[in-house]
Amino acid sequence: MRADEPKRYWKSLAEREGGAAYSERAAAEFDETPFAAGPLGSRRSFLQAAGFSFAGALLAGCRRAPVEKAAPWLEQPEEIIAGRSYYYTSTCGACPAGCGLLVKTRDGRPIKLEGNPDHPLSRGGLCAVGQASILGLYDSLRPKQPLLRGRAVSWQEADREVLKALAEARRSGGAVRYLSGTLTSPSRLRMIRQLLSGLPDGRHVTYDTLPAAAVLDAHERTHGVRALPHYRFDRANVVASFDADFLGTWLSPVEFTAGYSQLRKPLEQSPQMSYHVQFEARLSLTGSKADRRIRIAPEELPWYLAQLCARLEVKAQRSSGARLESLPILDDVAERLWQARGRSLVVCGAEHLDAQLLANYANELLGNYGTTLDLRRPSLQRQARPGDFAELLDEIATGRIAVLFLDGVNPVYDLPDGEQLARRLRKLPLVVSLAERLDESAEAAAVVCPDQHYLECWGDAEPVRGLFGVQQPLIPPLRGRAALESLAIWAGAPKSAADIVRETWEREIFPRCKAKEESFERFWERVLHEGWVEAEIEHPGSAFNPAPAQAALHRVTKTAAAGLTLVAYPKIALLDGRHAYNPWLQELPDPITKATWDNYACLAPATARKLGLTDGDVVRLEAGPERAVELPVLVQPGQHDNVVAVALGYGGHLTRRFANLGPRWLGWRPSVNAGGCVGENIAPLLERDGGSLRWTRSGVRLVPTGKRHALAVTQDHHTLTVPPRLAAADRGRRPIIEETTLEAFRKDPRAGAQGHPPPAEDLWPRDHTFPGHRWMMVVDLTACTGCSACVIACQVENNVPAVGKDEVRRKREMHWIRIDRYYSGPLGDVDVAFQPMMCQHCEHAPCETVCPVLATVHSSEGLNQQIYNRCIGTRYCENNCPYKVRRFNWFDYARDDRLANMVLNPDVTVRSRGVMEKCTFCVQRIQEARLEARRRGEPLRDGEVQTACQQSCPAQAIVFGDANDPASKVSQLLKSGRAYRVLEEINVRPSVTYLRLVRNRREAEEEERHG
């Protein structure tokens, strides 16, 4: 590579291969032109004909406004004023990670979830799933009442049925089993114990859809404690990750991202950042952020770990005589880990006992236990023992169970032999499901006693030992009954959930806390105010036993699999499918593939070429006898050639609700497939080994079917590239992503600058003076992990609708902020760069000059304002926007679910059909903060205005503030040598500044990769 030639970036393979056809297609407004030659003639003639009736409708609309009633409270509640937002602490219940929440409630209903900045784990961030989980509260398809064999019955009737069966079990000694995922709630566990303790044969069995049993087992052997360490990425200067997607889906991504990115923000005064190497088969979110990424087949993983351990043994002079094979990359990794011993971390996400034993050994050799791995306060997630679950499945098969409770698990969906299990469940005397929604397992249960959403009932969590979080109800219950209350009734001691939780805290937690308060009352008040508390713990010491790990080291051999290996993976947003009902999560583009509303078979480019397949070709994946799933292909650069990767969590019955999603018009196509679900369930292809599922399966066959499937992939939507017919004037445009290496950054903080300053002469007079505030944003591309939490946060905050798969295919997704993902480098071994892209609030905004009705104009504080009531929908602005961030309301998007409408933010207009919209820099938050400051008689302080995207960002990659205030954080960052603006050379003067991407590499390494 010549030094003066910029690195080439591309968003998709089609773009990489280039060609005029691609550019034209990418720059076109639609993938498919509506009404090109439809049954109603051309679009133009249709509109002409329709014009008359539109005029008539307009006249009919001229009448007095409807009478509006306003009913105030009868009793004025203390401390609540109508129209003001109040924030309450809680603990996120969307996954077991237990992040701290501040729930924004307005007039008695929660409308937005924010991260609690004081929470020791999540530190203010909140992931996309957590953000979206608020929609689950207002899900009108959640059952209100219990169901008895499919019939809605009263709670008394359902309880009678359960109590009768329990009494029978008590009398006859029948087996009662309580199956749940790993529960971290002390109150829930206490109630389950209480329910089962009165029974002659009662047992609580857990199983995790996303397990960590190998980590637990490995620690049992090497440390004598079956524990999942609390990984401390905030202390790890060198991270070697073996297939652990810790920034995306593994254990506690928000916490890990916060800790990880804290060490990856190089500054001029301290040009330091951690080093991260990732060994993996498919391209994960975590791998995309790694400084070095090594593609390995899943079968090779233990061997790589063994080789690493062997090298570390030598360095630690504790060699056990393992044979060293020549692997320069591992020499380098081992050296870096060794240099940072005590401050490094080896993590392994594979469910493979030997691999986990070796990872423990590596960490022990490096002296990381006690610093980057905490066994004193271990994580309490994913504690299931597969053996217990296997036993339970046997009991179900033989029908030896009298009563089976299902709490928050959906084994009928998760297991490869789910249908058989459903049949067996139907044959059991009584199966009671506590599911919030009617999933596959609830359908097979005789009694469904729907649990409540975590925002409408009391609860608690202990995600890490000794760290307790509390959940408080923020709205009177809308649906169901709290599981705690159900359990209390069935245990024969009815009690409210509030009393149960208080009792747990008073008896079990308060005595363990060195509380400042004398009384429990005062302690409880503080807990509710802060949302979490840390308790003292007793810790039995654990000594390391190297023997099992050394045995593994000598046992592991280099294995290579023949043929293709299936890798099933949890996808960001969908995880194991528990939130598949959520349209926001379905429509969130996957950070890597950029696909929405589908799962697909990811193939490496080389493999796809060999098989003659391209994106959208449907293939049949076959594994074992009569097990096959048909899926569309998606060609994924950076993936291992022998791997076909498929996302979990799709094809569940919870997605049947999307059959009619999206605006209904002539060209409408459903968001679901022929089977009535979104995507395909991959479970039939997986192997169950006792009580655990294997996420990889060697020797799968892939048969092309000749069919095609149109994926809804957003990667080529809204591109910043220029079609060739316009490119001549644009020659010399620099790349949109700028990056450098840490080595170069140390020499010159401005390294990597492409240097196309805006022209000195201005077409426009400098008539924008900003006398008061000047709002600006800085986005750190080094810190951004692409996790997409901001996308959902923005969607909730700004009432952005989900439009459905068909509209996404037509490039009509409505997200105000998108994460552009760029690839660079060789196809097999791509580098990835993420760039959050939202309205840049240009000083010389091209959209403003072309609006014929002045519906988009500049504010005196640097905001580019979009005025919905003025907009007449010419879409000129969208066409003229160089960043392609404007979104047009082609329809009045679904607003007919009155319960779902309760999530709408009353501070933001719900846009109607025919108007343009885009990011506003959360102007409603600016207004609120300003008016509050004015009410208090104080100036607006830096940090008081936080945009929704900024608030939710676990990596704190987004900073927003007043550039007129020289002390503000944003002003400081604007002076950074890493600061650059996208498309600065076209002189639109954007208000968003990006901080250059820095990779912890040597310059020579970089040149070698891209040479």
Added chain:
Amino acid sequence: MASRLTAIVLALASAYSLLLLRPKIGSFRLPGNQQGYEPVQPIAYSHRLHAGELQIPCLYCHFSAERSRHAGIPAASICMNCHRFVTAPLGALRAEDALASKEKRAPRLIVSPELQKLYDALALNEKREPDPSRRPRPIAWVRVYRLPDFVYFDHRAHVNAGVACQQCHGPVETMERVRQVSDLSMGWCVNCHRQANQTGVNGRQVHASTDCAACHF
């Protein structure tokens, strides 16, 4: 002949229709302009009596105006601060007292029919204590001042800047039934903002934004 007759008939018809439309044309307003709207409320609450004669400050009942976007309609419990004791107009109470002392008996309880509606809403019995056999029902007032959904007006900003309530709402203290005084058009808002920037409010310099996004977002 026939055509002339047609012409005359048409001319007469149009003259007649113009005559009929004349009052309509005179009172033409842009769609959405509700100026002069004076709906009947479920309880005949008199601002003239409370705010005018009794001089209760606006913010006693509409206390949200200082801290929230909405001025708010007071909760029934706020009415009960006084009407726990005051059950009818003062004149009627005094007359009954006088009559009772003349007839040498204890005064009878007098409850005005309008206040009875308040007690009914709160489900109170004759002693104005909660009656558990009845369900309280919130009072559904008819909203007078209403802005379209794409406009965000914030009372807090205006009240704290010292703008008098009457500036927008007119002499409410003289109104038996509240009437929409201003037209609530954007021009009316913006004119006031421009003027406030030049002359200040109550002699104090203010910054009243005329940015679109001050109200539209």
